[in-house]
Amino acid sequence: xxxxxxxxxxxxxxxxxxxxxxxxxxxxxxxxxxxxxxxxxxxxxxxxxxxxxxxxxxxxxxxxxxxxxxxxxxxxxxxxxxxxxxxxxxxxxxxxxxxxxxxxxxxxxxxxxxxxxxxxxxxxxxxxxxxxxxxxxxxxxxxxxxxxxxxxxxxxxxxxxxxxxxxxxxxxxxxxxxxxxxxxxxxxxxxxxxxxxxxxxxxxxxxxxxxxxxxxxxxxxxxxxxxxxxxxxxxxxxxxxxxxxxxxxxxxxxxxxxxxxxxxxxxxxxxxxxxxxxxxxxxxxxxxxxxxxxxxxxxxxxxxxxxxxxxxxxxxxxxxxxxxxxx
Numbered sequence: 001x002x003x004x005x006x007x008x009x010x011x012x013x014x015x016x017x018x019x020x021x022x023x024x025x026x027x028x029x030x031x032x033x034x035x036x037x038x039x040x041x042x043x044x045x046x047x048x049x050x051x052x053x054x055x056x057x058x059x060x061x062x063x064x065x066x067x068x069x070x071x072x073x074x075x076x077x078x079x080x081x082x083x084x085x086x087x088x089x090x091x092x093x094x095x096x097x098x099x100x101x102x103x104x105x106x107x108x109x110x111x112x113x114x115x116x117x118x119x120x121x122x123x124x125x126x127x128x129x130x131x132x133x134x135x136x137x138x139x140x141x142x143x144x145x146x147x148x149x150x151x152x153x154x155x156x157x158x159x160x161x162x163x164x165x166x167x168x169x170x171x172x173x174x175x176x177x178x179x180x181x182x183x184x185x186x187x188x189x190x191x192x193x194x195x196x197x198x199x200x201x202x203x204x205x206x207x208x209x210x211x212x213x214x215x216x217x218x219x220x221x222x223x224x225x226x227x228x229x230x231x232x233x234x235x236x237x238x239x240x241x242x243x244x245x246x247x248x249x250x251x252x253x254x255x256x257x258x259x260x261x262x263x264x265x266x267x268x269x270x271x272x273x274x275x276x277x278x279x280x281x282x283x284x285x286x287x288x289x290x291x292x293x294x295x296x297x298x299x300x301x302x303x304x305x306x307x308x309x310x311x312x313x314x315x316x317x318x319x320x321x322x323x324x325x326x327x
Contacts, residue, residue: 011058015151018051022143022157029136038132042117045139046091049110052143053094053102056150062099064089101150105209106142109135112196112210119192134211134303142209191282197304198261198278205260205304258299258306264315273319273326280326284318285311 025044029037057064066079066087079087092114094100095107102110112135148156197205204210259267261281268276284290290297290311297311319326 011055014051014055014058015147015155018048018055019147019155019157021045021048021051022140023160026140026157038136039120041136042113042120045113045136045143046117048143050089050091050094052147052150053091053100054088056101057089057094057097057099060099062097064094064097101146103209105204105207106146108200108204108207109138109142109210113139115192115196116189119189138209138212141212194261194282195278198265198281200262202260202263205262257309258301259309259312260304260306264307264312267312268315268319268326271316271319273323276319276326281315284315288314290314 021044025041025048028034028044029041031037034040054064063076066089067076068079069077071077081087089097091110095102095110100107116132144156144158200210261278265276265278265281268281285297289295290307291305293299296308297314298305298307300306
């Protein structure tokens with residue numbers, strides 16, 4: 001077999017294994033009999049993305065093996081396992097490459113999952129599926145978009161998947177539980193998520209490629225056939241969508257200004273308190289129990305806590321009182 005044919009064969013095998021891993025991830029997550037959903041999803045999608053990028057780099061003839069040393073003559077010695085097999089880039093190194101085809105928002109989503117994997121791979125976790133579903137959905141959509149972009153529409157996995165059905169609708173009590181997920185997550189997972197989100201800009205955090213958030217509302221119909229679809233997508237430029245956007249803006253303008261954790265501590269750094277960071281901010285709100293709704297310092301929006309201006313002023317006064325410490 002010629003080298004060119006062998007390279008093409010391995011690339012196709014990597015693509016196929018990547019698709020199988022991605023499909024397995026989604027099928028497991030949608031399986032009602034499995035309770036270890038998030039952990040299996042993260043591992044399988046980690047494999048899927050790694051193989052996808054390996055296939056891309058192989059096709060581009062980019063060296064994606066770890067180099068142990070280079071001789072004076074330029075000959076490379078590659079790092080190997082104990083059995084002598086070459087070691088190939090992990091997912092994070094694939095993303096770090098200057099030749100990576102992955103955009104920044106998609107990369108943010110994957111780096112979040114990589115970090116979360118490190119947090120949970122050596123210990124059991126519970127009740128994290130609902131808190132992570134928006135990021136998992138974004139991961140799937142990003143994967144499907146990129147594999148079709150790189151290798152063609154025939155490699156997409158969307159044709160193999162459909163919406164997962166439920167036996168019950170979400171009650172107000174269930175929605176409240178989902179919004180307060182940080183109170184039920186393991187402490188180390190909650191802390192990781194808050195620190196990671198806090199280091200993203202507002203634009204990065206709100207990107208649908210980082211977390212795909214959808215607002216559902218019950219739909220009533222008055223014509224036969226209209227009730228066939230559980231979820232209906234409408235074009236962004238349609239009159240209905242424009243009307244929804246206008247209504248949302250009106251509501252938003254009437255609400256109190258809100259700030260993410262990252263915006264809070266970055267504002268303090270911009271005001272000269274360079275040593276006040278995400279860790280200092282987290283410690284402060286925990287000491288003051290500032291996320292207690294009765295204190296009125298902030299609110300939960302789509303599973304994420306946002307701070308009001310009165311909390312920003314509390315933080316500012318705290319920094320002023322500790323100027324020598326934070327400057």
